[in-house]
Amino acid sequence: xxxxxxxxxxxxxxxxxxxxxxxxxxxxxxxxxxxxxxxxxxxxxxxxxxxxxxxxxxxxxxxxxxxxxxxxxxxxxxxxxxxxxxxxxxxxxxxxxxxxxxxxxxxxxxxxxxxxxxxxxxxxxxxxxxxxxxxxxxxxxxxxxxxxxxxxxxxxxxxxxxxxxxxxxxxxxxxxxxxxxxxxxxxxxxxxxxxxxxxxxxxxxxxxxxxxxxxxxxxxxxxxxxxxxxxxxxxxxxxxxxxxx
Amino acid sequence: xxxxxxxxxxxxxxxxxxxxxxxxxxxxxxxxxxxxxxxxxxxxxxxxxxxxxxxxxxxxxxxxxxxxxxxxxxxxxxxxxxxxxxxxxxxxxxxxxxxxxxxxxxxxxxxxxxxxxxxxxxxxxxxxxxxxxxxxxxxxxxxxxxxxxxxxxxxxxxxxxxxxxxxxxxxxxxxxxxxxxxxxxxxxxxxxxxxxxxxxxxxxxxxxxxxxxxxxxxxxxxxxxxxxxxxxxxxxxxxxxxxxxxxxxxxxxxxxxxxxxxxxxxxxxxxxxxxxxxxxxxxxxxxxx
Numbered sequence: 009x010x011x012x013x014x015x016x017x018x019x020x021x022x023x024x025x026x027x028x029x030x031x032x033x034x035x036x037x038x039x040x041x042x043x044x045x046x047x048x049x050x051x052x053x054x055x056x057x058x059x060x061x062x063x064x065x066x067x068x069x070x071x072x073x074x075x076x077x078x079x080x081x082x083x084x085x086x087x088x089x090x091x092x093x094x095x096x097x098x099x100x101x102x103x104x105x106x107x108x109x110x111x112x113x114x115x116x117x118x119x120x121x122x123x124x125x126x127x128x129x130x131x132x133x134x135x136x137x138x139x140x141x142x143x144x145x146x147x148x149x150x151x152x153x154x155x156x157x158x159x160x161x162x163x164x165x166x167x168x169x170x171x172x173x174x175x176x177x178x179x180x181x182x183x184x185x186x187x188x189x190x191x192x193x194x195x196x197x198x199x200x201x202x203x204x205x206x207x208x209x210x211x212x213x214x215x216x217x218x219x220x221x222x223x224x225x226x227x228x229x230x231x232x233x234x235x236x237x238x239x240x241x242x243x244x245x246x247x248x249x250x251x252x253x
Numbered sequence: 254x255x256x257x258x259x260x261x262x263x264x265x266x267x268x269x270x271x272x273x274x275x276x277x278x279x280x281x282x283x284x285x286x287x288x289x290x291x292x293x294x295x296x297x298x299x300x301x302x303x304x305x306x307x308x309x310x311x312x313x314x315x316x317x318x319x320x321x322x323x324x325x326x327x328x329x330x331x332x333x334x335x336x337x338x339x340x341x342x343x344x345x346x347x348x349x350x351x352x353x354x355x356x357x358x359x360x361x362x363x364x365x366x367x368x369x370x371x372x373x374x375x376x377x378x379x380x381x382x383x384x385x386x387x388x389x390x391x392x393x394x395x396x397x398x399x400x401x402x403x404x405x406x407x408x409x410x411x412x413x414x415x416x417x418x419x420x421x422x423x424x425x426x427x428x429x430x431x432x433x434x435x436x437x438x439x440x441x442x443x444x445x446x447x448x449x450x451x452x453x454x455x456x457x458x459x460x461x462x463x464x465x466x467x468x469x470x471x472x473x474x475x476x477x478x479x480x481x482x483x484x485x486x487x488x489x490x491x492x493x494x495x496x497x498x499x500x501x502x503x504x505x506x507x508x509x510x511x512x513x514x515x516x517x518x519x520x521x522x523x524x525x526x527x528x529x530x531x532x533x534x535x536x537x538x539x540x541x542x
Binding site for chain 1: 463466467470473489492493521522525526
């Protein structure tokens with residue numbers, strides 16, 4: 009075929025833009041890496057809550073160093089992922105869903121990291137008390153609380169892994185169960201406080217507070233996932249606002 | 254000759270080159286080896302001192318971006334890397350640019366060979382008014398390529414992420430392609446002669462945003478095989494695509510001339526999150542320029 013170089017055809021616009029994953033493959037990979045890192049952090053924290061339960065309920069003080077070691081890894085991942093997120097925000101000019109994901113990442117990272125600290129706090133109480141007092145009803149309630157707390161936090165991490173926008177509602181219901189258990193646990197502490205002493209009562213109350221807060225953080229993770237997908241926080245309350253009210 | 258270890262013979266006389274020269278190291282621990290080492294580069298156009306005292310290493314298999322306001326000398330510096338300024342009669346280059354440890358401006362160096370090793374892609378896509386196939390085959394033919402040309406054309410188009418779009422119309426005019434496709438064709442043409450460096454002077458400024466992102470994605474793929482230097486007015490592009498960034502600025506010298514100089518050169522992540530020099534921060538945050 010001959011080509012008439014004197015009459016160049018009009019260039020046409022690029023046809024059919026490729027899907028984002030093909031056009032910005034490297035950027036998409038970074039977002040995936042951040043998500044995988046958060047899920048890994050979340051799994052470590054879930055494991056640590058379970059381990060903290062063993063320390064408290066079975067008197068396994070020998071597991072305390074492992075809890076602290078795992079929390080160091082959580083903190084390391086937190087710093088690393090926060091830096092990656094910060095740099096990605098600065099360098100990739102994310103918009104829309106990508107922007108919501110990265111902004112939510114900074115919040116979710118905080119929720120996970122803080123939950124890790126609370127698991128360590130539970131272990132610190134057990135160490136300080138040199139094991140928790142033998143009180144069958146308290147132990148049974150605490151056992152249920154740890155179990156609910158682990159299950160709730162794992163569900164929050166699953167919502168994140170699946171980017172499931174409706175998991176938030178289920179998390180809320182589970183959190184109500186945990187809150188109810190914590191209320192009964194406080195009542196039981198009140199009932200036996202003279203028997204176990206004021207200092208121990210205060211320390212045990214703190215454990216209740218720590219587990220209840222871990223549950224709240226799990227709910228916040230779910231709400232942030234909803235926000236990434238739907239651009240709205242479930243219900244009328246903004247997680248961040250609720251946090252400070 | 255493999256692409257990863259280019260023959261350092263830039264003048265056709267191997268014994269004239271210091272074969273003991275090793276690639277210089279980057280200046281930071283853990284930095285990739287430098288493919289270029291620039292020392293006190295000064296460029297003059299007649300009496301006009303265009304660029305003053307630029308020194309920096311360019312990492313192998315990295316994307317290095319030069320940013321800065323108009324007239325800061327970034328394109329002038331870029332053109333020094335393949336001796337394009339030789340084509341401007343009044344241009345004069347002082348200082349040294351070492352390429353794999355060899356002085357690019359040494360007396361025995363053949364600038365044509367330099368430009369084969371160090372290819373260039375320009376601001377405006379400039380395919381030859383020939384077929385897509387001939388655009389790619391042109392350079393290798395001139396260079397006396399003896400291998401299978403069809404394979405070379407296909408490989409080059411694959412590397413430039415263009416093959417699937419043009420494989421059924423290789424004999425059609427390159428000028429019928431869209432702007433973004435034309436620019437990827439120019440990249441394919443640049444890599445057909447097996448360079449190990451590709452210089453890009455504002456390669457996306459004539460393209461729409463999607464075509465731009467595709468070129469940027471392509472650059473990420475290409476850096477496995479090539480070292481890339483890019484000059485861009487679009488600092489967001491430098492932020493997205495590069496590993497290291499040099500910020501150039503312009504200031505009046507003692508003779509009242511607007512001379513360009515390198516203000517800061519660092520990891521791109523550092524430049525765009527915590528630059529060391531205030532002028533860099535002012536520029537990237539849009540406070541001046």
